[in-house]
Amino acid sequence: MKLSGAAIIIETLLEQGVDTVFGYPGGAVLNLYDELYKAKDRITHITTCHEQGATHAADAYARVSGKTGVVFATSGPGATNLTTGIASAFLDSTPMVAITGNVATTLIGLDSFQEVDICGITMPITKHNYIVKDVRKLADTIREAFFIANSGRPGPVLIDVPKDVQIAKTEFTPAPKVAVKKQATPSINLAEAVELISSAQRPYIYAGGGVVISDASEELAIFADKIDAPIGTSMMGLSSVRSDNPRFLGMSGMHGKYAATKLMYESDLIIAIGTRFSDRATGNKKEFSNGKKVLHIDIDPAEIGKNIPAYVALIGDVKTVLAELNAVLSKAERKDWAIRVEEIKTCPDSRLEMDPYNLNAETVIKAVNKYAGDAVIATDVGQHQMWTAMYYNFKKPRTFVTSGGLGTMGFGLGAAIGSAVGSRNRTVLFTSDGSFHMNMNEMATAVSFHLPILIVVLNNNALGMVRQWQTLFYGCRYSNTTLNRKTDYVKLAEAFGMKAERLDDFSKLDETIQRGLAHDGPYLIEAVIDSDDKVLPMIPPNGTINDIILKG
Amino acid sequence: MKEENKIILSMLVKNESGVLTRISGLFARRGYNIDSLSVGETDNPQISRMTVMATGDDYIKEQILRQLEKLHDVVIVEALDHSHIVTRELLLIKVNVAQGARSELLEAVSIFRAKVVDLTPTSLTVEITGERSKCEAFIEYLRPFGIAELCRTGITAISRGSGILTPNE
Numbered sequence: 001m002k003l004s005g006a007a008i009i010i011e012t013l014l015e016q017g018v019d020t021v022f023g024y025p026g027g028a029v030l031n032l033y034d035e036l037y038k039a040k041d042r043i044t045h046i047t048t049c050h051e052q053g054a055t056h057a058a059d060a061y062a063r064v065s066g067k068t069g070v071v072f073a074t075s076g077p078g079a080t081n082l083t084t085g086i087a088s089a090f091l092d093s094t095p096m097v098a099i100t101g102n103v104a105t106t107l108i109g110l111d112s113f114q115e116v117d118i119c120g121i122t123m124p125i126t127k128h129n130y131i132v133k134d135v136r137k138l139a140d141t142i143r144e145a146f147f148i149a150n151s152g153r154p155g156p157v158l159i160d161v162p163k164d165v166q167i168a169k170t171e172f173t174p175a176p177k178v179a180v181k182k183q184a185t186p187s188i189n190l191a192e193a194v195e196l197i198s199s200a201q202r203p204y205i206y207a208g209g210g211v212v213i214s215d216a217s218e219e220l221a222i223f224a225d226k227i228d229a230p231i232g233t234s235m236m237g238l239s240s241v242r243s244d245n246p247r248f249l250g251m252s253g254m255h256g257k258y259a260a261t262k263l264m265y266e267s268d269l270i271i272a273i274g275t276r277f278s279d280r281a282t283g284n285k286k287e288f289s290n291g292k293k294v295l296h297i298d299i300d301p302a303e304i305g306k307n308i309p310a311y312v313a314l315i316g317d318v319k320t321v322l323a324e325l326n327a328v329l330s331k332a333e334r335k336d337w338a339i340r341v342e343e344i345k346t347c348p349d350s351r352l353e354m355d356p357y358n359l360n361a362e363t364v365i366k367a368v369n370k371y372a373g374d375a376v377i378a379t380d381v382g383q384h385q386m387w388t389a390m391y392y393n394f395k396k397p398r399t400f401v402t403s404g405g406l407g408t409m410g411f412g413l414g415a416a417i418g419s420a421v422g423s424r425n426r427t428v429l430f431t432s433d434g435s436f437h438m439n440m441n442e443m444a445t446a447v448s449f450h451l452p453i454l455i456v457v458l459n460n461n462a463l464g465m466v467r468q469w470q471t472l473f474y475g476c477r478y479s480n481t482t483l484n485r486k487t488d489y490v491k492l493a494e495a496f497g498m499k500a501e502r503l504d505d506f507s508k509l510d511e512t513i514q515r516g517l518a519h520d521g522p523y524l525i526e527a528v529i530d531s532d533d534k535v536l537p538m539i540p541p542n543g544t545i546n547d548i549i550l551k552g
Numbered sequence: 553m554k555e556e557n558k559i560i561l562s563m564l565v566k567n568e569s570g571v572l573t574r575i576s577g578l579f580a581r582r583g584y585n586i587d588s589l590s591v592g593e594t595d596n597p598q599i600s601r602m603t604v605m606a607t608g609d610d611y612i613k614e615q616i617l618r619q620l621e622k623l624h625d626v627v628i629v630e631a632l633d634h635s636h637i638v639t640r641e642l643l644l645i646k647v648n649v650a651q652g653a654r655s656e657l658l659e660a661v662s663i664f665r666a667k668v669v670d671l672t673p674t675s676l677t678v679e680i681t682g683e684r685s686k687c688e689a690f691i692e693y694l695r696p697f698g699i700a701e702l703c704r705t706g707i708t709a710i711s712r713g714s715g716i717l718t719p720n721e
Contacts (some may be wrong), residue, residue: 122579124573128624148624302618305611 005135006031006166009099010039012142016177018070020061020421022046022054023161026074027114028101031187033072034146046421046449048414049441051078055085055098056414056439060401062094063420064376065226066215068149069096069418076114079160080121084408085228086156087125092236093213093407095154097145098122103165105133114416118160124476127155132363135168143175151180153203154213157436184297185324194313194328196269196295202337204267206252209236209404210274210298210318217397219322220273226326228334229271230341232260234281235389237274239400243393249345253281255386255535258550259350263341265545273297274318277307278405279541287544297321349550352536359506361387361458364527367513368428368456369393375517376401376419380412380435383464386535388430398423410438415457417442426517428454433483434463443496446522454516455524457489462531472549473540482531489526500524558587559613559635560663561707562717563620563629567593571625575602578623579710584608584616588641588706599627601717603708627719632709643653644669645689646677646701647694659695675700683712 003011009032013021021043025033036045037233051073058069069089073082079100089096119129128148132138138161145157197203205227211220217240224231224247231241232252241248250257252264264270269387270292275281282288289308296303296310297318304313314321344350354441356364361384368377369392377392378401379385394400401419403411413436416429436457446453463481470478493500502527503512516523534552537546565571567698579586584606601628606616613631620629651659657676661668667681680690684707691702711717 119570120573121578123570127622152622300622302615302622304618306615306618 002169003173004031004035004167004169005161006035007139008135008138008170008172009142009161010035010043011164011172011174012139013070014039014042014144015174015504016068016143018043018068019046020046021070021072022048022057022061022418023072023453024048024051024054024074024078026078026101028078028103028163029072029166030103031163032099032161044447047353048417048445050439051081051532052085053414053417053439053442053445055082055096056088056408056411057418057421058096059085059089059092059094060378060415060418062089062096063401065247065417065422067396067422068146069094071096072100073098074101074114075115075118078114078117078365079118083121083125084410085414086122086158088403088406088408089156089319090125090127093154093194093209094156095149096156097142097149098156098158100158100160101166102160102162105162106164108162117404119156122158126158129158129160131162132165133162135165137421138165139172139175142281143178145344147178147180171436182320182323185314185316185321189312189314190324190328193265193295193325196293196312197227197271197329198332200269200293201334202267203227203269203271203334204264205229206234206264206270206272206275207231207237207240208273208275211240212397214274214299214319215397216274216319216322218239219319219326222326223322223329226256226329228332228338230263232256232264233246234275234404234551235402236404238389239394239397242395253392254283254539254541255537257390258352258548259345259540261548262344262545266340267289267292269293269295271295271297271380271537272308273322274299276303279307282308283539283541283543294408304482308360311400352550354533357506359504359509359527360529360533362391363465363509364456364458364513364529365391365430367509368517370510371514371517372428373397373425374437375428376423378402378412378416378419378427378429380429380431381407381409382432382435383460383468383533383535384430384432384435384458386465387458390535409435412436412468413439413442413446416453416455417445417449420453421449426452426454428456428517430456430458432464433457433459433461433485433487437485437487440492443493443498443522443524450521452520453522454519455522457524457526458529459489459526459529460529460533464531465535467531468534471534472538486500489524493524496521498524500526502526502528504528557607557609558634559608559616560632560634560639560707561604561606561616561620561629562632562709562711563602563604564594564627564717564719565600565602566625566627567598568625571600574623574625575604575620576620579606579616579652582615582619590706590708603706605707610710628717630717632711636712637709638712639683639707640681641684641687641707642679642681642705643690644677644679644703645691645699646675647697648675648700649697650674653697658693660690660693664693667692
């Protein structure tokens, strides 16, 4: 059967099980969108307002569903608008396939209209990328791209398809999707790891995003019970442990929970699972691993020893490795350590809170927590993101969508759209006046597709996180962080066709949140909070637990 | 103190456009310096062999290897053991020299086992092949004569013995 390149793209996507794509049409993808039109009963296309929103949506879609996120964009500016979204997906290891159109092969290299070398641009932020200049190679390239995006440590792959390649016809032979094999661990390393765990007095489990990605939550909980150890997580690792699990300490690191960070320092063995020891998580690297050993479990061999030296490393799919460990470990009890863990968990420094009778990030987030059931939580980047990480109780994996590695302000609304589509569930977006202004145009998308998204804008009238650093480290010189914008969020949302209200009275908190959550379709709540509220505790950059700031 | 060493990497890569950019880009963005790089097609036209010399301690060596292994276009990469390899570099050097001063130069060419590849009344162009240290010694010898132009290929290397660099299955 002879098909055009554009039709081959659609057919191979269907082969890979794709039923939803995000994107934005344009001149160099007219043929692709024409085929999409014919396939509209088989593939849903979510048209965003801007290509960046589409990539964040595809990224979040993948994070909540475990499937591959797919995004389309046209050549030139369409393609360059994808870059922040691709980089976000790359840093957080999300499987994504981006397909861009380009000018015809005869026009490439001539600075033609809307021509850009998107492969050159995205080389450092993709696992791999392709420009397909021969239609006969198109189907296999797309199949390979899906395989690469999902194999080993997942990540984004970009395929650039010039317009004439979309038009050209060739014989198309269907092929089944190739499954990605899980890597097992060599038994010698497994024995070393078991020995290391058995000899530890104070083991501490540090779970990262890899636990979420490999769906290893159950194995992790069993592992923690077996070795009688507490669990702290990186930000990306949140949702991998049910927050009502008594072993769960919360997020550790720069803005971690006191107990999670303190006990990490007191441990003699850190069992790091699916995490890369980001500088935000470790602080001072030398002090961090001082006097303790590290057992590092990760699928990416390049992460072993990159940031923190590993005493023993187990390389492989986290779920598989944990299952293997669970099978050979015998149940241990570490009473002294358990007593110490309880002591720290219940000490006054672990129980810091904001005023419970006032409108602030903690009361707002906890109110959402109370009524939102198993909704997916998305965030933008900054103080509100840290507060969400600290105060929200995640109940099941893949319910926290946030830009961890790249820290992309403007990630949230696009991500909430992808999350609502991918989870077929309500999504609550916690954002702030700073981040929300970056990509608020996507309100139109949420309205057009009638998505169940509750947007909570924690408005502190400032770029809060930068302001916090200016307060603590720059002598309160608030350079360009006091926003004083005159934006009327309620009118703005209404202009986009979205219901909205302003919350500035603590006594109305619960009812407002309930109204927002019960609403059929997107809803915005502007919650007014104080400019000077801080994210605490905080360990200053390159600091240790001894430098922790507990009170503002 | 970590010891800074010369790292010699040998790799088989896919012979496709953009591969060189991908590899050199990885070195650049992770902050590793490439001292020299040479690349050419192998007996299999779909595969090129690349030899990269870089500087760094064991940590950097491990990281470069692991990061290169992640590139889809890298079929296999190996750090060569300095005590068990043959390395070669080729140099072309042009020296502007009057006819009268030639004899001393020609003597050096013969001692270094180099080869004169071009001769004019005012210039002499020499080709020399050998280990990096030999090439450098030759350059130093010629420097007082006034080197007009110099180009070097960068080292290429192969392990001694019967071991071969083959793709992992």
